[in-house]
Amino acid sequence: MEKFSVGAVTIPDETSLFFIAGPCLIEGREMAFDVASALRSIRDSENVSFIFKGSFRKANRTSAGSFTGIGDIEALEILGEIRERFDMPVLTDVHETHEVEQVAHYVDVLQIPAFLCRQSDLLRAAGSSGLCVNIKKGQFMAPEDMAMAADKVSRTGNSRVMLTERGTTFGYHNLVVDFRSIPKMGKTGYPVIYDATHSLQLPSAGKDVSGGEREYLLPMARAAVAAGVDGLFFEVHPDPEKALSDAATQLALKDFPAVVRQLQKLHACLSA
Incomplete structure (x- = not known):
């Protein structure tokens, strides 16, 4: 596998996992900076690499009344500030081709949401930006078919x-993870x-919002490390119950250092 860099982060790094982490949605400068500051502290104390994640806008919500963001430019400027102030590469989603050029000025990684992973024009536009592109595997996609999405980029x-596993539709309002998808991809x-x-999301299961089963987060993450992932993606929030998006599945920021530490130890055991 050919290595590449995203800021100071080398991908893949055989000696260590790397983490994509941050709030589901940029809700404001203070909260986003609090998360970025905590991630920087974990990075420095645990000697791990982070890419800060935050959606500048949520284009896919269960209900028309759901919160979608504080405003595109304001959110993007916060992401740009995080990149400079905390010396950390930044990732956000893009949903349409016309967004790519504008968003690319503020971030280091463009993420293709799972529902859009077959959108050829969007994949080509993201690739043409020159930035790293993280493609989430659609809930409807076979893992081996993600090779064609990557080829478009x-x-x-x-x-x-990068290719991201985030669960597969399992009947209504449920997802399941087939860990064979990791070596297959x-x-x-x-x-x-x-x-x-998002692998633990229960889509649209909370009446007008998505539910989730956060209690299974750690065992599922352990299984992914055992299956051979190069990195892990977590949404973290200072107070998940008050989060304006994905409240049921975001991890409390205070609990995240212990999770990182445990997964790094597991990775080290498997690499020995």
Whole structure:
């Protein structure tokens, strides 16, 4: 697997996991800075690499009345500030081709949401930005088919691609993770990430919002490390119950250092 860099983060790193982490949605400068500051502290104390994650806008919500963001430019400027102030690469989602050029000025990684992973024009636009592209596997996609999504990006001349497992539709309002998908996607030659947050989502199961089963987060993340992921994706929030998006699955920020520490130890045991 060919290595590449995102800021100071080397992907993949055989000696260590890397983490994509941050709030589901940029709710304001103070909260986003609090999360970024905590991640920087974990990074420095545990000697791990972080990419800060925060959606500048949520384009896919269960209800028309759900909160979608504080405003595109304000949220993007906060992401840009985090990149500079905390010396940490930044990731956000893009939903339509016209967003790519504007968003690319503020971040280091463009993420393709799972529902959009087959959108050829969006994949090509993201690839043409020259930034790293993280493609989330659709809830409806076979893992081996993600090679074709990655190919749409790489044909632009951009080989900095990551693939993310986030669960597969299992009947109504439920997801299941087939951990065979991790080595299967690994055969594409691209780094594989496990999204511990959205794999435990219960889509639209909370009446007008999505539910989730956060209590299974750690055992599922352990299984992903054992299956050979290169990195892990977590949404973290200072007070998940008050989060304006994905409140049922975000991890409390205070609990995150112990999770990182345990997963790093497991990875080290498997690498020994």
